[in-house]
Amino acid sequence: MSARSDRRALLKSAGAAALAGLAIRPAAAQKIPGGTLRILVGFPAGGGTDVMARYIADKLRERTGANVIVENRAGASGVIAIDALKKAPTDGSVIMYGTAATTVALTVTRKTPGFSLDKDMVPIGLTGLTSTVFVVSPRIGVGTLADYTAWLRRNPDKHTFGTTALGSNTHFFAVLLGKAIGTPLEAVGYKGAAPLLSDLMAGHITAGCGGLTDFLTHHQAGKVKIIALSASRRLPFAPDLPIVSELGHPSLGYEGFYGFYGPPGMAPGLVEAWSQELKACTESPDLKQKLYNTGLDVLTAGPAEFAARQTALVQSFGDMMRKAGHSPE
Template identity: 30%
Template sequence: MNRREFIVLGGAVAALATSRVTLAADWPNKSVVVISAYPPGGTSDIIARLVADLLTAKFGQQFVIENLAGAAGALAGGKLARSAPDGYTILVSGSAPIAANKVVQTNLAYDPEADFTPITIVAESPALLTASAKAPAKTLQELIAYAKANPGKVNIGNPGAGTKGHICAALIGLQTGIELNHIPYKGSPPLLADLLGGHIDFALDAPSNYLPHIKDGKIHGVAVTSAHRIGELPDVQTVAEQGLKDYEQTLWFGAVGPKGMPADIVSAIQKTIKDWIDTPAAKEKLASLGLTAVANTPEEMRSEMAREIESIKPLVTAGLVQPS
């Protein structure tokens, strides 16, 4: 997925470009850095590039992606926390650097709740559990049975420690009592490459990168973590359908600024994203990636950050997620 593909925004982007906004101190009067916490190609980076394109069209200045991958997003989060709160640096990412890292990283150089200004959650999706062609199980119940018969032999990859893929797998282990080895990768692309190559049997991650390979039969969709099946994979059952009653987990991708970012700039960015989210083109584009539009308020995002942080603490207490 590249920047050119996102200019399917079409009429929506054109409308944004013709209604540019002037804010206090003429923001923006120079380029703005959009930090992407993961390597190019993964869902988090796709969302960051989408947001950068939208804001460039709206405000007439370049919103430039800076990929700063590493330490499950902690490098990106640390840079944002050290940035001036002038509206010229924002972070667009999955939830790990924005929330989970507070719990799963012991020496984190920032506190996401204290050091970030929430802007909006752009989109959400279930996590997707996938299996390689060589995997010993193709359904969740087969995986559980195999793990019980072969303790310590099931490896499940995730795009980084503390990511929602990691958390979702830990919850499956907690509810079933099986032992899973959680293997963190530096983003989705290398995880997918190892899954396709048969170097790891299972992965839990956002769906978008995996959808075409499931449809081509190169890997198998095992389960989705949402309450309902997703339209792109109607034959893949939910975790709850496969025996884990009431199991429901979603991933989200949001935008934040440094602490003290001016409220009018926050509002302008949030409104730009929401205006696009409200278009049919946006919903269609996000659905093709296995995503659902959100565009909530900064206050709602702050509440979701806190909820996610609290939800991970029991997993740490139980030793299923080890702080690094």
């Protein structure tokens, strides 16, 4: 049985409790509504989440003829978009494209995240998996994690790394990686990937950590070097990236996700209709390639498996936070 099959089995068993709360059940076949459809995105235009949402919106227009609008509700680490979803009509005209870096991570790292995973959003379907990467500046001349570890020992005053968000899973991943290689790393917070990338390319900071979707194209262009990837397997669209299990640190492996949510109270039939339509869009060869190019490991799943994956990841992120020596704030 493959690693992915093993994960599927575990997720299915984890899903029973999640589904009881969500009340997702078989319903008569429905179709998504026509007219104007809105996709909420919790981040500014031009970022990885927005770009993927627009690719998907284009395919939805092509397949359905609907007027599909991507609506950026940026701010508060994605919570503003969730708040808009909570207040959205339940007729299927509004959905949200979200990431575990918001929905799961904020649930784990904040005492009062401003939303409830169980009450304020309904999982519709998984779009794909995303991984955390640890990168180095090309200015320091290292190409592997072993090289970087040796470089740190020669430069004991350079043990800092930039993170795209303090108190996030990417921050914790780098802290745990430092512990694993025996050279503790100290985080420097940045307001997103763009300023961190700028400092990495200029050599103002020697290392950084964030989502693969933020760094892949820059790695491919030689502007930064990815030396560790949290994915459970080598990625078919980026096979050169070394995964942590191959580097001797399998306990650091994890994957986040991107997927779609509906507002609370959306009818099960509409949830299923949207799930099927989004699955068909995402699995079309041209869209799949575009999503691969952004760094998304495309994997579709319906409401049940999506809910189960979310439940499992809450536990995983919580464990990561505690091992990194942090607690909810």
